[in-house]
Amino acid sequence: MKTERVQFYSDGSLIAGLWRTPDEQSDVPLRAIVQGPGWLGLKDAKLYVRYHEALTAAGFGVLIFDYRGFGESEGDRNLVSPVNQLRDLVNAVTYLTTREDVQSDAIGTFGTGGTGGGNAVLLLATDDRVRAAVSQVPVADGRDWLHRMRQEHEWLSYLQELDTDRRDRVLTGKGRLIHPREGIMVPTPERRATTIKADVDDLIPTSVSLRSAEEILEYSPLKAARSLTKPLMTIAVEGDATTPTDHAISLHEAAGGPKCLIMQRHTTHYAAYDRYWTTVTPRLVAWLDEHVQPSDVAVHSVAADGAISTYLEVSR
Secondary structure, eight states, X not given: OEEEEEEEEETTEEEEEEEEEOSSOOSSOEEEEXXXXXXXXXXXXXXXXXXXXXXXXXXXXXXXXXOTTSTTXXXXXXXXXXXXXXHHHHHHHHXXXXXXXXXXXXXXXXXXXXXXXXXXXXXXXXXXXXXXXXXXXXXXXXHHHHHHTSOHHHHHHHHHHHHHXXXXXXHHSOOOEEOHHHHTSOOOHHHHHOOTTHHHHTTSOSOEETTHXXXXXXXXXXXXXXXXXXXXXXXXXXXXXXXXXXXXXXXXXXXXSSEEEEEEOSSOTTTHHHHTHHHHHHHHHHHHHHXXXXXXXXXXXXXXXXSOEEEEEEEO
């Protein structure tokens, strides 16, 4: 697998990315997969490399990048913004369409890890240029996600903190700063113990605005999934304490197009990356290989009552 450092602009911020391609490449432009990192993730994480190796071995090019404000990208270092992250993903797709080595009508998306998985769903629903998605251990509803990390009295206190911070910001122009892994997401014991992301853990912002949590409360890939008619694969962990299993199930059930749900059993959120690697990875690659194809004809059909719609593409 070859890796090239690339850059593109997203709403004025210079975004740093990695463009990964097969070792041997023909003159035919590549189908492409775009990936935004998972919750607080960075493009350089070793965790992602083997996924990219599998995708490039199947003939894809893969673009992964640091969201604005993270890693080597420009932007506000004190803000975790799913709204901006989605804009970065859309602009990443546009960047791919400018490359001569990419088939601009054969772009898919892969996302893993909380908002990484959720963002893949949002991008699929938002951008008509994206043909299919794989969403692994996703967050489907940000408010529910933050709520379930806390006991009820903690949740009510947290909402009060957000309200107080909101009022302080309009009166003083300043708000509280918090650690994103302690003041937004609350780590599980497994997260505190795992070393699966140790290579990038020390590189994430350690202080962000509490107002970042307000955007997480409004975060809803589930709402977007209800409009989907394009192919979506969802990968879950049974009994997941980090990204609730029912979030992945709800995304799968809400999607209206071709869909597949993979449930990893007898494991945990972080252990699943290794335990079922050889089982799950070929399936996600095959899903994207089947559904991310260039086409000359798109056929949309709607039932007479308007209740059922289907989407079929006739590939070259």
